[in-house]
Amino acid sequence: MHHFRYVGQNLRCESVDLAEVARLYGTPTYVYSAATMADNYTRLARAVGGLDAQICFAMKANSSLAVLRHFARLGAAFDLVSGGEIRRVLAAGADVRRSVFAGVGKTEAEMRLALEQGIFAFHVESEPELARLNHVAGQLGVKAPVAIRVNPDVDAHTHAKITTGKSDNKFGVPLAQAAAAYAAAAKHPHLAVKGVQIHIGSQLTSAAPFVEAVTKVVPFVAQLKADYGISYFSIGGGIGIVYQDALASGQPAWWDAQPADRRPLTPEAYGAALVPLLQPLGLKILLEPGRFLVGNAGVLLTRVEHLKRGAGKNFLIVDAAMNDLIRPAMYDSHHEIVPLHRDTTRRALTADVVGPICESGDCFAHDRLLQEVGEGEYLALMSAGAYGSAMAGRYNTRALPAEVLVHGGAFELIHARESFEQMIANEKIPAFLQ
Ligand SMILES: *Cc1c(COP(=O)(O)O)cnc(C)c1O
DSSP: OOSEEEETTEEEETTEEHHHHHHHHOSSEEEEEHHHHHHHHHHHHHHTTTSOEEEEEEGGGOOOHHHHHHHHHHTOEEEEOSHHHHHHHHHTTOOGGGOEEOOTTOOHHHHHHHHHTTOSEEEEOSHHHHHHHHHHHHHHTOOEEEEEEEEOOOOOOSOGGGBOOSTTSSSSEEHHHHHHHHHHHHHOTTEEEEEEEOOOBSOBOSSHHHHHHHHHHHHHHHHHHHHHOOOEEEOOOOBOOOOTTTTGGGSHHHHHHSOGGGOOOOHHHHHHHHHHHHGGGOSEEEEOOSHHHHGGGEEEEEEEEEEEEOSSOEEEEESOOTTTOOHHHHHOOOOOEEESBOOTTSOEEEEEEEOSSSSTTOEEEEEEEEEOOOTTOEEEESSOSSSSGGGOOOTTTOOOOEEEEEETTEEEEEEOOOOHHHHHTTOOOOGGGO
């Protein structure tokens, strides 16, 4: 469920007319619903209410300061993957001491920063990393809290680039070697063994792979509790969202109409499947949702530049591009595209919706059926709140997009569009070319 819907002919986010945002701040612009983020958070927290759960928002999905502040206010901690993300949490005025630090290649400087800020735990992915962390903690004269990421070798049945829990992925320590890794951790004088972690992939649309992974590692987790007195088990993130029918899925009626065997994963189904498996452990359970909390809470607004009618193919050229939203180019992902002004009296149009970048990969949709739209009209790419602005770049010397947060009938710019001067601020012509 989300807060994007047509009122009359105009698409709104909560009570805000999205065309008004586009006119005021220009395009391409990401717009987020604070209410949708809060609903997603609350629903998930309720769904795992039977556990001593701590939700750590995987902020790589959307690391805008305002979004972080919003989740911090809701009670979330964070799943961090870099020193930059630690600094973002601090800049948002949020708490690092309940947050966890993941990633396969943490540098010594990043480890130092996390320790100085009192990180809740490091999610360690290899024995060399244990040794490095022990070394850094020793220099600071502290004990580093650790959990080891265990790779359960489970197929998440998602896109290859976001599958992380198979034995041929770079992530974690294989279950068969995990006991040895814990023994190694326990021998390091500057490490304190606190927990265990798994994360099998992203955009999972059924509870089955989560159940398979948790079931596989639960005996090992219980053994760790007995051997090392661990206090928590992090089950990672990965809950999927609706991309195909994104607009309609904002309404409860859409969910009610889904056949049981094809119903997308809900937080309630996730909780119902996992809580009974986790409760008997008697441990704190960490959840690391990224996409689920923010994905359907954001849209990318774009303006139509031209409709180019070709031989047997139409191209709708818009002002957003793969640098603003790379998911279609990178993961072949589907984003529903809807007009901000809906007019059912217009003819239909089938077109490739493309950006202006000089690459064929700069395409948001192939042969998409839309209402006919022309130059200057606005469109929204739905379900763009996760891995959208966070993955934006400057290819073709295009400025990073603006971001706006809606709250009821109010909206505010939370990330101003970058200026050309900001884009080139760190560049210089070397002496020998002057
Ligand atoms: C990316 C990531 C997440 C979040 O994944 P989502 O699919 O966005 O929920 C959680 N935990 C770890 C370790 C990750 O790398």
